[in-house]
Amino acid sequence: MTKFLQTLMDGISIGSLYALIALGYTMVYGILRFINFAHSDIFVLGAWLSFSVALCAGWTASGAPLLFPTWLWTVLIVVSVLGPLLYVVERTALPALRSSLGPRVPHALAGGFVVTAAVWAWVLVGLVFLARATTASASFRPLTGVVILVIAMGGCGLAGYLIERLAYKPLRAAPRLNVLITAIGISLFLQNSGQLKFLFGTQPQKMPELMENKPLAVVAGVAINRVDVIGAGTAVALMFALEWLVFHTRLGRAMQAVSYNTRVASLMGIDVDRVISFTFVLGSALAAAAGFLFVMKLPGALRQPADTGWVLLGLKAFVAAVVGGIGNIRGAMLGGLFIGLLEYFGVAYLRPELRDVYVFVLLIIVLLVRPSGLLGKATVEKV
Amino acid sequence: MALLEIRDLQTHYGAIEALHGISLTVERGQIVTLIGCNGAGKSTTLRAISGLIPVTSGSILFDGKPLVGVAPHEIVKLGVAHAPEGRGIFANLTVDENLDLGSYLRRDRDGIARDRERVFELFPRIRERLRQNAGTLSGGEQQMLAIGRALMARPRLLLLDEPSLGLAPQVVQTIFRIIREINAAGTTILLVEQNAHMALQTAHFAYVLEVGEIVMQDEAKKLAESDEVRKAYLGVA
Ligand SMILES: Nc1ncnc2c1ncn2[C@@H]1O[C@H](COP(=O)(O)OP(=O)(O)OP(=O)(O)O)[C@@H](O)[C@H]1O
Ligand SMILES: [Mg+2]
Numbered sequence: 001m002t003k004f005l006q007t008l009m010d011g012i013s014i015g016s017l018y019a020l021i022a023l024g025y026t027m028v029y030g031i032l033r034f035i036n037f038a039h040s041d042i043f044v045l046g047a048w049l050s051f052s053v054a055l056c057a058g059w060t061a062s063g064a065p066l067l068f069p070t071w072l073w074t075v076l077i078v079v080s081v082l083g084p085l086l087y088v089v090e091r092t093a094l095p096a097l098r099s100s101l102g103p104r105v106p107h108a109l110a111g112g113f114v115v116t117a118a119v120w121a122w123v124l125v126g127l128v129f130l131a132r133a134t135t136a137s138a139s140f141r142p143l144t145g146v147v148i149l150v151i152a153m154g155g156c157g158l159a160g161y162l163i164e165r166l167a168y169k170p171l172r173a174a175p176r177l178n179v180l181i182t183a184i185g186i187s188l189f190l191q192n193s194g195q196l197k198f199l200f201g202t203q204p205q206k207m208p209e210l211m212e213n214k215p216l217a218v219v220a221g222v223a224i225n226r227v228d229v230i231g232a233g234t235a236v237a238l239m240f241a242l243e244w245l246v247f248h249t250r251l252g253r254a255m256q257a258v259s260y261n262t263r264v265a266s267l268m269g270i271d272v273d274r275v276i277s278f279t280f281v282l283g284s285a286l287a288a289a290a291g292f293l294f295v296m297k298l299p300g301a302l303r304q305p306a307d308t309g310w311v312l313l314g315l316k317a318f319v320a321a322v323v324g325g326i327g328n329i330r331g332a333m334l335g336g337l338f339i340g341l342l343e344y345f346g347v348a349y350l351r352p353e354l355r356d357v358y359v360f361v362l363l364i365i366v367l368l369v370r371p372s373g374l375l376g377k378a379t380v381e382k383v
Numbered sequence: 384m385a386l387l388e389i390r391d392l393q394t395h396y397g398a399i400e401a402l403h404g405i406s407l408t409v410e411r412g413q414i415v416t417l418i419g420c421n422g423a424g425k426s427t428t429l430r431a432i433s434g435l436i437p438v439t440s441g442s443i444l445f446d447g448k449p450l451v452g453v454a455p456h457e458i459v460k461l462g463v464a465h466a467p468e469g470r471g472i473f474a475n476l477t478v479d480e481n482l483d484l485g486s487y488l489r490r491d492r493d494g495i496a497r498d499r500e501r502v503f504e505l506f507p508r509i510r511e512r513l514r515q516n517a518g519t520l521s522g523g524e525q526q527m528l529a530i531g532r533a534l535m536a537r538p539r540l541l542l543l544d545e546p547s548l549g550l551a552p553q554v555v556q557t558i559f560r561i562i563r564e565i566n567a568a569g570t571t572i573l574l575v576e577q578n579a580h581m582a583l584q585t586a587h588f589a590y591v592l593e594v595g596e597i598v599m600q601d602e603a604k605k606l607a608e609s610d611e612v613r614k615a616y617l618g619v620a
Binding site for chain 1: 452459480484485
């Protein structure tokens with residue numbers, strides 16, 4: 001009984017992380033019909049960002065907060081100057097140039113994009129200072145975890161926004177294979193640049209314990225730990241929030257429309273590019289939350305950014321999306337939990353060394369028996 | 384000034400030129416129809432107006448404002464609604480949600496509620512099916528939904544791409560009666576049709592498109608009586 005309950009808890013808590021990551025795969029697939037291979041690296045980025053921000057906030061051995069690297073300030077300042085500059089040129093010089101030189105002059109210079117990114121980055125910097133303040137104050141210290149979670153989600157959201165805009169958007173009209181290869185390229189880029197000395201380095205690290213992990217209760221001999229409860233609670237809350245957003249808001253309706261038919265969605269007045277950007281931001285933020293919760297639960301598992309262990313985790317989350325029915329949001333949640341439980345029960349009751357095998361055998365079975373996934377259905381269109 | 388003015392419009396699909404420089408005008412308050420055989424470029428013309436495909440050269444002016452190079456959602460904002468070929472129903476959503484998407488850009492709750500009522504008056508069938516998944520509607524009902532949804536944008540110009548396609552003769556009659564009603568209520572309509580007979584009966588003005596070129600244009604009544612049109616499009620020997 002004890003073993004069963006323990007396995008159940010582990011399965012659910014890791015499964016909910018798979019679910020959070022799977023949501024990003026599934027949402028992007030639902031809208032653009034391609035597998036964003038760089039998505040699992042966003043999860044890794046979320047984990048490492050949580051760690052770095054914690055150090056910046058003052059969770060170091062000495063208690064002194066780590067300084068912001070200079071390159072970060074340089075980038076911030078350059079972008080903050082460049083953005084408004086482009087924007088002003090767009091507003092003033094471009095229309096005049098267009099009318100004299102003709103339609104070869106572009107409509108815009110991405111000024112809005114650069115300004116958005118700059119403002120976003122400044123907000124994140126502000127939040128880091130907030131984390132520093134809460135860390136330093138005795139009464140607000142327990143809140144630091146929340147601030148770090150928000151920064152990780154916001155930071156990865158920004159990364160997702162940039163990646164979509166710079167790497168995928170120019171390929172909107174290109175064959176899907178090109179986008180797929182680009183995604184693999186982005187994935188390799190993230191893995192390798194993450195190892196740079198001024199980013200995360202090549203050494204594994206240990207996440208500081210942002211909260212004391214004491215058991216809240218003991219049920220049938222199984223300790224129910226605070227981190228597990230908070231972690232699973234956060235994951236479930238995020239999934240409910242997403243469910244509400246997609247199925248009960250105007251923006252969610254727009255996402256559903258774009259995912260069904262981009263062209264017709266634009267005829268409804270939906271700004272398709274904005275919806276796509278938003279989807280990437282949302283998926284990346286959820287993956288970041290998974291990364292944060294992962295290192296909270298397993299502080300010692302912060303392997304170096306290009307470690308194959310990360311790839312395997314991302315791959316399992318991808319399997320979760322496929323098993324649930326790729327493109328289906330509820331399917332991804334279900335698939336994640338299912339994969340987590342399967343993995344942990346397999347390890348506990350069958351053979352532990354086959355841990356990864358269970359998941360991929362399930363994938364093969366699903367692809368053979370029900371290729372559209374548990375909740376996916378073949379779409380029917382009337383002519 | 385006419386509501387819509389197209390001058391020398393040229394478009395390409397890859398290397399293939401689909402429109403070889405067509406010009407047409409839609410006067411305010413009228414129904415103008417564009418008829419022609421399969422592959423003539425009728426849908427292409429509507430797609431170019433809505434910004435769905437790039438324009439190689441030429442101009443499109445809506446109420447004096449250039450539409451070339453403007454994003455599709457901005458064109459909707461200006462007051463152009465397009466019920467596309469094949470209806471473009473969101474089969475993953477309910478009828479109700481489809482209608483809602485038609486008024487996506489609007490914020491005036493009262494106005495939206497009034498327009499919904501109006502759509503229900505025009506198409507009572509839609510009211511009965513509100514909670515139903517739109518993919519389960521019959522073809523004719525889907526067409527009604529597509530037109531109703533376009534009306535929910537409260538457009539100044541309504542683009543209809545073959546609203547009669549695949550419908551039973553009686554339903555076709557209904558659809559065309561409703562098109563006249565919509566127009567009588569003040570909406571200008573550009574109607575693309577293969578059913579030249581009905582289109583010419585309904586429209587004020589007509590253009591005949593043949594492989595990417597306008598070959599005839601006149602008042603719809605006059606065109607319906609011309610020998611060429613009678614032979615080629617009305618099936619009268
Ligand atoms: N996406 C596309 N790619 C390449 N060629 C296309 C594409 N869409 C249309 N065409 C070509 O452009 C020409 C005009 O097509 P269009 O759809 O405008 O015809 P249409 O007049 O609407 O015909 P129908 O009455 O059959 O709907 C056709 O020769 C068609 O083959
Ligand atoms: Mg057509």
